[in-house]
Amino acid sequence: MTDVDVVMSDNEASSSSTTHQLPTIQSGNNVLLRLPNGDIRGVKVDKDATITVGRLGSFLANELIGQPYGFTHEIVDKSLKIIPPRTLQEVEDTDATNELINDGxxxxxxxxxxxxxxxxxxxxxxxxxxxxxxxxxxxxxxxxxxxxxxxxxxxxxxxxxFTTIEPTLFNICDYWFNKDQTRIRDIRTDTLSQILNLANIRPGGRYIAVDDASGLVVCGILHRMGGEGRLITICDTDSPPAYPVMAQMNFDPKSVSSVLSSLNWATAQEDYTPVLPPSDVPAEEIKSERQKARLKKRKLVIDALASTREELFAGEFDGLIIASEYAPWPIVQKLTPYISGSASIVVQSPYGQILDDLQNEMRGVSSFLCPTVTEGWLRRYQVLPGRTHPTMTTSGTGGFLLHAIKVYDDPEASAVETHRHKNKKAKTEQSEAVIQKESALLDSEMTDK
Structure with missing residues (x-):
């Protein structure tokens, strides 16, 4: 029996009365490793692969597969040995001081x-x-x-x-903030939580997001939605954006694809006419199965684009979340018509002046209720017996947030559900009118014959 087996057996024996199961590392997962010096490193655990951790050495990834997160491992001859956790003890009071120490x-x-x-x-x-x-x-x-x-x-x-850390939203945000906070637009963990709460992100909701923070905001929204609802992102690339943060979240690709769609700023224009290569080719011109598969894939892309544009233009989304490098006011003007009444608008920026200018613009428009600019404040503490105090260094800022609520500037406006019902009824009546018109034309043709 290995050291791993002993630890797992002890854990199972002590927790036989509970049904809660700790999350374990699976093949293909991305995992965070906390090194002895406190640094965090991200690695991917693939079956039969070798993982190298700098000066610590290397080991086979198979030894991590199936292990719970939070265990401390030691690399010994390219193998892993689980280190039992150390218990904190009260520090004894002594008469020793550092005043007689001469360093040299x-x-x-x-x-x-x-x-x-x-x-x-x-x-x-x-x-x-x-x-x-x-x-x-x-x-x-x-x-x-x-x-x-x-x-x-x-x-x-x-x-x-090293200690394995589960790639939760909090841990991933903290990892990227310490690694390169400019890539996530200075979004700290407390700032991200405020964004999700102010935007009222929930399962089954429908949201529009503009994310230039490496996908951190999109990951937070997808995590809160839990695979239910709809999220449309607007980007400035022709192909779907590559979000580096999302790769570390270990999302199920099927659940993400069913919720997430993207458009670029050109295809998000209502008067845009896509110039696409033909997807319908006569059967006699198809020379190989590869060409047939390529045409089929092209048609799926065209249909998905048309469906996403139609869904965006139909509107009635539950919230608009913006963390963009571009000026926020034109983005708000462009996308606000597609969100419903009482929907939240949340804009994040590393610079307070940009949001102050946006607040002044929004105050002049009666359809925005109470635009408010806030800045979060976070202090970390060291918590040890007899040594609890704030850390000596801390982050200066986690960015600034603007929150507002869209309202209908119309005395005759109705509630959101009633508004949606009227839109649905109008579309039904319109389709019925088209059917009646086509039937009348068909009857007239039959009469002429």
Whole structure:
């Protein structure tokens, strides 16, 4: 029985009375790894593949498949060993202080060459750290807090462990914010949660989104919708946009394709006439199965584009979410007619002045109710026994948000459901009129004959 089997057996024995099952890593999943120095790295777990984690080494991905998230693993000879979690203990009060410590080269007689020789000989990282502690001249003069910090620094330098992190929306947003916050337009975790709440994202809703934040906003909307509803994104590319964030969320492709569609700014124009190659070719001109499959795929794309445009122009969407690099006011003017009454409009920008200008524009239009600009504030804390305090560094901002509600500037306007019912009734009456007209023409032709 392996170490993994022992841990899993203990977990199953202790939780036999519960039906909750922890999410496990599957082949093809993207996983986040927390390294000893606190950095987060994203990897893809493919069956029979080899995963390389920088200086920590490499291992077979098969050893992660089927394992729950949150376990700490150590790389030993290209294999993984599960490390049991450490328990937090109260720090004992001592009379030791740091005032008598004189830092210098002489306090650590163990040289870099000797440490490298220990590493090459296969000595475990914990033994190397213990040797450094034993050789340190001033270690006993340190406070208990300083000793813990010293150990953590050495573990970050020599340890070959990592912890698997589930790629939830919170973790993915935090990962990208720390990695390159400009690519997600400075959207912090608290900002993303405010966007989703202000826009009232829910399963079964219908929304329009303009996302230039690498797909983070789209991922948040899809996550809240849970595979139910409709989301149309507007982009500036001819092909469907490639959202780098979405690849790490491990979404089911079928559930995404049934909810998500995209248009570019040209096809989102009502007077746009698409110039498309012919999809209907006479059978005698089809020379191969490959050509037949290509024509079939082309027809599906054309039909999907026409269906998405028709759905957008029909309107009555439940919300408009914008996180774009372009000026927001023209976007709001263009897309607001397609959302229903009482629908939320949420605009995000890294710069407050842009939203202030947008707020002034919207205040002059009576169909926008209470446009409000807000900025979130977030402070992280270190929570340890006797050492709970705010972190020494924190992010300056998570961006700014503008929220408004669309209202009908018409005294005779009705509620949303009534408005939708009237639109449906008008379309039904229109189709019935067309049928009656065609029947009358057919009757007249029969009479003439």
């Amino acid at each position: 080269e002489s306090v650590q007689p163990l040289t870099i060459d000797e440490i490298n020789a220990l590493k090459q000989s296969g000595v475990h990282s914990s033994d190397i750290i213990n040797k450094q502690i034993e050789a340190h001249a001033n270690y006993s003069l340190k406070t208990e807090y300083s000793k813990e910090k010293y150990k953590k620094r050495k573990e970050a330098k020599y340890s070959k462990t």
